Amino acid sequence: LFSGIDCPRGARIGPGGKLIGENEPFAEEAAKFTRSKIMQREVEVEVEGMDKSGSFIGYMFVQTEQGLCNMSIALVENGLASVHFTAEKGAYYSQLxxxxxxxxxxxxxxWAKWVDEEAIVQAEIASADEKMERTINYRKVVVTDVQRGNFKFAAQSVDDGRSIEAFGPKLEKMMKELREELRKKPPVVGAYVPRRGDLCVARFSADKLWYRARVEGVKGKSIDILYIDFGNREVVDVxxxxxxxxxxxxxPAGAREYQMAFLQMPNDVDHANNSNIAFEQILFSVPFMFINIEYRNGGIENVTAIIETSDGTRTDVAKTLIAEGHALTEQKREKRFASLxxxxxxxxKIARREHRNIWEYGDFTGNEL
Incomplete structure (x- = not known):
């Protein structure tokens, strides 16, 4: 077995020569590529370990016109394998x-359909920062999760030509296929060793079904994970x-995390709890909303958001929270935000004068009107 990589699996030959399962995409190409490089040739093997069935695990090297070729690296370089998390321990991790x-x-x-989302986002943010005027380009999203205490939320984008009705079934189809594969090839309990940043699958505590996830922290057997297609977090057992x-x-991940721009959460615990409730009620009161990326901070897009009620009225989420006394206005020096x-x-000011919620007992900021 080649070390350091995750290669598409091919169908297995069962009793009577019958094929079991189906070839994963590019499994056949990976097999042909490997055969073309090593069949009838002398190779060198650097053994790292052995699996339960007694097969050696390591790196294979074959001499080519360009010099000694590491087959694991060659497969990855040609898009026929991805880097496996176990490679991090090995000597060839950086090359992989x-x-x-x-x-x-x-x-x-x-990687034929791979999209460098981070590069796209960075280009958009850099372009926006070069402009003196605020850029307005609303995107349609479906909120999937709301964090408490920070005005953050997760949402799935449906503004790239996909309707909400079409997006849901597409994601569900991928989930169904993933779970079916795990049903046919059940993972060995305890075999997976999580590392921070890993993409993996985890059973959600509410329904015990498998979902794609990213490891955010490892504390012994308790693992902090983010379900990348829905944006919710939880701590699960390894x-x-x-x-x-x-x-x-x-x-690509189905959901992305966002931070409400220009808002501050009140410090008082009781008021913060009320603000959390109000924020959740607003975001989950409609099937979708529109967001505009204002700036990026700490790797997270800070946005303003608009919801549309059943009568067609459009409401600014941040302004509503401020008006109801559930949030403070955050100061920003950039000229393009001055008007907003x-x-x-x-x-x-109106919320303060009318003593709404956090202003119930007057001003607590030292800026009494």
């Missing part, structure tokens, strides 16, 4: 990562996790 990046950028093999089957890591900040500040 470089090879994977090259394959991604060239959209080779398993026995409720498994390696993500090949072919499912290349599909001024509007929010005027709304906040």
């Amino acid at each position: 990562c470089v090879a994977e990046e090259k394959a991604k950028k060239a959209k080779l093999g398993i 026995t409720s996790m498994a390696a993500l089957p090949a072919g499912y890591a290349t599909q 900040i001024a509007e929010y500040q005027e709304t906040e």
